[in-house]
Amino acid sequence: MRCVVFGATGYLGGRLVPELLDAGHRVRAVARDPGKLDEVPWRERVEVVKGDVTDAESVARALDGQEVVYYLVHSLQQRDFVDLDRRAAQTVATAAAGAGGVERIVYLGGIAPEGQELSPHLRSRKEVGEIFLGSGVPTVVLNAAIIIGSGSASFEMLRYLTERLPAMVTPRWVHNRIQPIAVRDVLHYLVHAATVDKTVDQAFDIGGPDVLTYLDMMRRYAVVAGLPRRVVVPVPVLTPWLSAQWVNLVTPVPRGIAIPLIESLVHEVVARDRDVTAHIADPADGLTHYEHAIELALDRIRDADVPTRWSDASNPSDPLPTDPDWSGGSVYTDVRERHTAADPAKLWEVIESIGGEHGWYSFPLAWSVRGWIDRMAGGAGLRRGRRDPRRLHTGEALDWWRVERLERPHMLRLRAEMRLPGRAWLELSATPSTPDGTGSTYRQRAVFEPHGLAGHLYWKSIAPFHDVIFGGMARNITGTAEHQEVSA
Incomplete structure (x- = not known):
């Protein structure tokens, strides 16, 4: 199928493109700065076009002649990310509905607990999914919790906190349940979403085989990494904002990203069902257990084989002012x-x-x-x-x-x-x-x-x-x- 990927320069988009190619699809990669894709190993196998998800004309050009739209864009690093993501999703949804040949939209969102006041991050992810589901174009929304893979913001936050702090004081949310998923399993679901039945227009929760607390995740990470047991003392007074300041100092994840991520950890994010398997079978060798996902991520880091990182996604900048005047x-x-x-x-x-x-x-x-x-x-x-x-x-x-x-x-x-x-x-x-x-x-x-x-x-x-x-x-x-x- 002819697939267009918005967010091809991002953490997941940069990994999805070669998976789609290997599955036999033709891929068009959209980037605000196409030069960022000049040196990726799959550059000669794809069509690269310049486009901005907030610009209707460039979006329409990117969608021309395409059958499946992958939307992997999130403006988390900007203060107004909620409004920006809403506007961008509406632009793409409207263009997809009017493109004629688009048969499917695939979007990766976040698991949002029902009946709770959601964090701005989760509320935005849910809203974007609803915009696509209401577009009139059959849509598959895949909602995931924490993604475990080398280079992901959530994984880096977990890794640095665990490795650098043998003892730590933590907020109460470390006891909340989370269903992490390996990045390779996320990619499996994304690739196969392109070929689900055309009548499917639905959101699905996806998750790995393990449901853990964040405390479990840190302690199990320490075991896999060969670290001594971590001493964790939960206290009730650390707000998400205060926790983010600590994450900002100890890990490479800046405060602007850490705050919305940690605010989302206040919720228990566990898949409500396994309905996705009615349309997309699990990987042939089964879903990846948490410890194995950690091993795979650490192996890539040790081998300096990290194809994409959260930090490689950036906002566009104005050109360098080369004229002294x-x-x-x-x-x-x-x-x-x-x-x-x-x-x-x-x-x-x-x-x-x-x-x-x-x-x-x-x-x-x-x-x-x-x-x-x-x-x-x-x-x-x-x-x-x-x-x-x-x-x-x-x-x-x-x-x-x-x-x-x-x-x-x-x-x-x-x-x-x-x-x-x-x-x-x-x-x-x-x-x-x-x-x-x-x-x-x-x-x-x-x-x-x-x-x-x-x-x-x-x-x-x-x-x-x-x-x-x-x-x-x-x-x-x-x-x-x-x-x-x-x-x-």
Whole structure:
């Protein structure tokens, strides 16, 4: 079948596309920034189109000639995500109903307990599902609780809390029951939803074979990971908001995502029935038990084989203001250039491996302190790391940066996602110094567009440290390239 996937650059969308291809479907992947899909291993097997779920014209173009619509978009990282998700779902639902050839919509939502005041996160997921079910196009809504898989926000929150805190004080919701599901089982249901009978227009709860409390999940994770037994003391005074502040400090999941996720844990999220099996059979080898799902996720992390991560999904940004006179001349830059005897290819290797375990090549203490300040302010901090220690991909998260542009082996541009009174970019490039390629030139440009007086004051306050931070980075990157070339 001809399938169009909205959210192909996201955590689940990036994993669903190759599964659909392997099942024999033709796939069109929709992205606000198609460049983010340039380096995925399945790029040559799909049609990539530019589209935004809030733009009716681009949605209509994306749906043209398609039979199955997969909607895997969620704006959790934005404050107004409820309104934004409602508007986006209505746009896609209306376009699908008017497209003519669309036979099926498939949406992944969340299990929402009945008769309770739902969290904004669960209420929004339920509302989006209802919008699609009311579209007039046969729809399959698959509702899941916590998804266990390498790179998912829920799994990362669980992993970091358990690994970093041998003892912890927790809120009462750690005793609430949850039915986690392995990401590979979610993908199984999603793929087979494309071919269910055309008369099916229904929401289904999906879950793994185990019903656990969050406390059980942490303790069982510790066993699988080979950690000592965790000491957990539940107390009644920790609200979801306070819990999210702690998650924000201890895990890579920023407060903006942690709050709605934790607010949802206040509810017991257990599948009400197994009606889905009347239309989609379970995987041939059965549903994945919780401990095995943890083992699979940890194996991928150890092997650096994490194809998608929650942090790789980002909001679109305005282009880099490259003109110094842009916006009335209120763009600050710090430009450093150094010539080095290192080969351009060796210099590029160092540039592309920046961040994560390799660090930022200047004043580590300053970077760490700035990272902690950012975490306390609800930002990304330095804990997102990087997916692969050597190779980057357009659109992926890199500590508190986002890879905005990658022109291998010449230029890397990063967009800051730290909490700032303005917008910032860091651009690193390597070019041959002479026509025959002997030696190379390293160029580094930091760009800051201030927002209001606070932005101007921020730049001026850190200007005295630029030589240590930016100058040190340029010196150390070129020095590392030279050292590695000599060592080789």
